[in-house]
Amino acid sequence: MNRRSALAAFGAGLALTLAACGGGGAGSSSGDSTGSSGDTSDITVGVAMPTQTSERWIADGNNVKAGLEKAGYKVDLQYANDDIPTQSQQIDQMITKGDKLLIVAAIDGTALSSQLSSAAAAGIKVISYDRLIRGSADVDFYVSFDNYKVGQQQGTSLLTGLGLLNPDGSKGTATGPFNVELFAGSLDDNNAQFFWDGAIDAIQPFIDSGQVVVKSGQTKIDQAATLRWQQEVAQKRMEDLLTSAYNDGSKVDGVLSPYDGISRGIITALQNAGYGTGAQKIPVITGQDAEIASVKLINDGVQYSTIFKDTRKLAEQVVTASTAILEGQEPEANDTETYDNGVKVVPSYLLESEPVTKENVTSALVDTGYYTQAEVDAGKAGS
Structure with missing residues (x-):
């Protein structure tokens, strides 16, 4: 199974996880639900990725989009081609269009404070994806690897x-x-x-x-x-x-x-x-x-x-966190101490990574379906 077919399996598995867990790892309710527990088709999630020059970011974007769509959400996926003003403008547009949640892999982790402030004013939560956004109190959650x-x-x-x-x-x-x-x-x-x-x-x-x-x-x-x-x-x-x-x-x-x-x-x-x-x-x-x-x-x-770093697992975790937030719940964090962005310690969910040498290319990457x-x-x- 290669990554394209793995996406379908990932999405199907994610749907079962969400159905079984009611948001997967979500804690007690922290306020009114952003979306209803039924129809989610009127909710759009903005996904801001940094570049398409690296194959990993293309895979990240595709995996996150597939998972969110499988969970019933609309997705506004944008790539900024490593240009900070472009990413800032894309996020501004997501806010203006009324996207209900932002998932942001920042080009420059210090360059988005005004956008995040606008998002907070509009009641839009922000998940920092893999790269921690710094210098802002308006980062609600962080999903990454250790x-x-x-x-x-x-x-x-x-x-x-x-x-x-x-x-x-x-x-x-x-x-x-x-x-x-x-x-x-x-x-x-x-x-x-x-x-x-x-x-x-x-x-x-x-x-x-x-x-x-x-x-x-x-x-x-x-x-x-x-x-x-x-x-x-x-x-x-x-x-x-x-x-x-x-x-x-x-x-x-x-x-x-x-x-x-x-x-x-x-x-x-x-x-x-x-x-x-x-x-x-x-x-x-x-x-x-x-x-x-x-x-x-x-x-x-x-x-x-x-x-x-298996981006399929990263995407699955960010979809789980997104669903919790959109249902008005607190996403599960496994680290609440490490990631200080200069203004606040951002609650985080960290995944494990695996060293690969010639000896374990097959077991780590082929047998798991990441590559053929x-x-x-x-x-x-x-x-």
Whole structure:
């Protein structure tokens, strides 16, 4: 079963879940119901996604839309093409049109305060989707993965690939020192800091012991950041690092990358510099989101790992939370302490992620129906 057929199964399963749970995990009523317990067809939910340049955001949008429609709601799904004014305008229009709930994956987590204030004034609740919206009291709920743990998984995966750790977390046989470079996400995305903190907490003891050496000296997140998570930005920075820090004949042994698109940019820069030919191996490179092009690279032994965040489960959870809110109830949270957006601690529901290497591509991604084997072999969805 591939993702297209999985969507149908997801929607059917979600409908059963909602019918059985009356909103799935909802607590006691907190006020008048936004929608009726019967007909929901007159309720429109606005879904604001950041971009279609990443396949994961396309999958997120499709999954959320399918789940909400299966639950009986109309859906206004908009993509902003990584342009902040476009996303702001789209959300303004959703409010003006009378959408009853907003689900927002922000491009810039600090840029939507006026829109959220308008939503609150109109009685419209807001769910922050995967990326925490910051600086606003008008964020009602947050659905995401445990992003600090994702970072820990990335850092640990890098250390495992280098042989400093075994897969079970015990001490590996390698001793180093290994030359490693560090990449971070976009600083306007709140998740980037969580990924970074988790990864650095895993790697720092090995830097302190001298087993990991960041030869460029760029060990701060603002030095390692990648604007808008863009592949070409990462490629240019890797090229600059090779020129400035590795012009003495030394080699890169590993690269911490927080996202598969960034990983592919890094790999391109390294391959252009001769890595992957002859005796010079591609370094150990991490990633995130299990994008199909990177899954093929992992299967081919080029990229070492990625972190799989099953967006089907994320979509299911946001639909469950949406239904609770639209029925006037409190959505179930499993974290009420971690995600402080600078104004309030936003009640959150966090899901688990899974590291993927060549050893478990099949069990994690094919056997679960996320991809087909043909897609993995081709490195292209729909194959």
